[in-house]
Amino acid sequence: MLKVKRVAVDTTPENTVFLSRGCSIYRAEEFTALKKIEVISKAKTILATLIIADDPQIIADDELGLAEPAFRRLGLPENTLVEIAHAAPPASLDAIRDKIDGAEMTDDEIEAIINDIAAFRYSPMEIAAFLISSASFMTTDEVLALTHAMTKAGATLKWDLPIVVDKHCIGGVPGNRTSMIVAPIVAAHGLYMPKTSSRAITSPAGTADTMEVLARVDLRIDEMRAVVENEKACLVWGGHVNLSPADDVLISVERPLRIDTREQMVASILSKKLAAGSTHLLIDIPVGPSAKVRTRDEAVRLRKLFEFIGDRTGLILDVVMTDGSQPVGRGIGPVLEARDVMAVLRNNPDAPGDLCARALMLAGKVLEFDPELRGGAGRARAQELLDSGAALAAMERIIAAQGIAPKQYQLGEITTEIKAVRSGVVSAMDCYRLGRIARFAGAPMDKGAGLDLFKKIGDKVSIGDALYRIHSCFKSDFNFALKMAEENSGVTIDAKVTSDEAVG
């Protein structure tokens, strides 16, 4: 038997183990063909990818090295004795092979696959096999089974309440931080909204990154429950609460492969909401030429799939399509976006009007889920709660309940302004490009990095006017972002349109 050794490397989310080529008990090379082994202890068995090591400092001949995720999941102290064995690929892979050949997967097959994935029994290449085989076609019944399986594969929250609301935007539009305004409005009204969010993956800020400027977001599930029970809403990071954990594993492969199908998106979003115990959900689909969904037709197909799965899982679901043609608000990046959100909640006269209007529209639709509210009165009720300061007070209570951010984040002090190269009217803003520039500037890793927009579509500009300011915390990031903005600022100025009438 081999002695467990903790190897301080982070192979998240994959289980990885190290075995010495000179291992005195097992012949390491025997295990290389399939790369995957089973680590067997009395208490628990895990599957892991094998790396052979030739350095006794990393791993001695009678040891088995476990990288951090594997060590954590095996959950045994160092020097515990374990055995290893050949690990056949999970049996659920057979269904994926059938799927490649054109078969439809049964509910049981999908459940077995998702349970294996949630238990980290799939290697990245096996996860890719599942994603790609499903990406070419997936029936609505398969999407439904996938949603059910993902929901069941992790923790679930139950609330003893007739209505638990949520609101989700599929993303792709920088600055679109409406959840941080909708949640306190909804809480102030008295509905429950246990909101979990992701951190930015490829965007310059996620709701979790932005909320983190104001409050702790890495709550455990029991802490999250306590916040919601007391304050009716929360705005926490989904990473620690273990809702639909298979989704997190799938995303770790979807992201580098840039595979993002409608079917997988719907199952991913709805499984998280169902696991969180939501009964009513508003989905926001921004549509625009540089957003995630580019045409109305595409948005309608996506809406129908959301509705189909929503109906069959008992989730009452409303879908709204919003303008995704340009960023929302002025700031892009956590500190700047938190500034905009708080300006709206504080009713500051210079708060971005587009962010405020959109948040009120969405909050109004969420409030319409309340049977006690007169039909059509949601928008006005949201406005009332914002104007009265009730929403701000709710936000302050949520922040206090989650815990005030342990550190104060400052805006990046290395700045420059990107100027208009011609006079005219801003005719387009590239959401993807502006997001990328903000990311190169350091967002979301540096919360103070990002872009502060001075112009939006329809604004008249003169040559030399500042279009936006780049904020960075580090010179190297600043230079990357500046170079990118100089190549293509992401802002299109139409020189020919000069009269107000011609501007749409």
Added chain:
Amino acid sequence: MLKVKRVAVDTTPENTVFLSRGCSIYRAEEFTALKKIEVISKAKTILATLIIADDPQIIADDELGLAEPAFRRLGLPENTLVEIAHAAPPASLDAIRDKIDGAEMTDDEIEAIINDIAAFRYSPMEIAAFLISSASFMTTDEVLALTHAMTKAGATLKWDLPIVVDKHCIGGVPGNRTSMIVAPIVAAHGLYMPKTSSRAITSPAGTADTMEVLARVDLRIDEMRAVVENEKACLVWGGHVNLSPADDVLISVERPLRIDTREQMVASILSKKLAAGSTHLLIDIPVGPSAKVRTRDEAVRLRKLFEFIGDRTGLILDVVMTDGSQPVGRGIGPVLEARDVMAVLRNNPDAPGDLCARALMLAGKVLEFDPELRGGAGRARAQELLDSGAALAAMERIIAAQGIAPKQYQLGEITTEIKAVRSGVVSAMDCYRLGRIARFAGAPMDKGAGLDLFKKIGDKVSIGDALYRIHSCFKSDFNFALKMAEENSGVTIDAKVTSDEAVG
């Protein structure tokens, strides 16, 4: 800039690098979302998968750790200064995304993908994406483009000869070591046969493993060329000669995923042969209920694809379907199979007749490629070269030219006999099961491990007769194999058939 450090771990075939979480120059976590980074030196840039390390013994804050494959491919000494950058997925992945959506890949797209794979720019999950997207459908034109691209992506051998023959079996039948008999017969006749073989991947012995019992097989390409120029044939391992290297990378993912499509098999085999400079090729497709190809219909479809690609790549190709219903010869495992091969070449009276007959049939077909031989005379010529000892002499010259095996391998001394549990007639032998038992016994890692078969289909047995003997070198392997054989020996005895007439 970071200092290169060699980290003695083997992540073959993948490039893997380690960066300290506390890195003083780059923020390691910034690179985790996409997992892949570019390592940039003045001389060369490689792509690698990133692992974050938290142990200064593994990697210091100003170092970049390169696992063996990455260190070798970057080719720079330790402490060389390098930069790192975000690595976008290879551009060729776009074609794979289109393929998932149902598009056909162009020749250029396939070439770009294969070049990226051969240059180790694809991670395992990206390779899986390519394999799975192609597994659901692939046109014959795509297979042709894939074959061309794989051939061109590595070294190629040119022979200034009108005829360079080869012979390839698609595998799946234990003991089927005909190449080691065909090659010396062909060389004795005077044709050139530069044969490269793989080591066993999931089987108990490959030709390379078996030849290694007699001779060195890990020749470099220049050594291989010298052997062929002097002795007309060789029997070497393909692993060091860099013919169609993309194939080796693809196999490293196909194998654990057990994805083995007709299209990928044909491109894999033919690209190796074309790169080796073969002009004429005999393909052996064993067909049997427990072989790789299970029905004649399947074999015909495979044959047609081989012929289509052969014709369009200028390879003269003949396909023969053989009996794959049971193992060939008596031994399963390198030492035992080498024994059978040498018994045939030495014309030993107890040499396995089925192996001899099959090798002569195949050698005859290869000899028919010689325009100077009278049509239909191949089989007789092969018999003549075997009977006269010319084939044995050629084999001895090939062994001497490659270099006699530096060590003599002994048959495993831990043995037992698996006995018939009833009297009757052997009606079926499960190739897959017997191969698995031989593998558990230790083959091909222990060359002396394996099975020695005493009965074949049609043989009468009495209860208690030995069906085969298991040979192992280690007690633990022996126990695994024995347990498996006791569960199901892989040999079916039909008790009802007792008269000779009833045996087909």
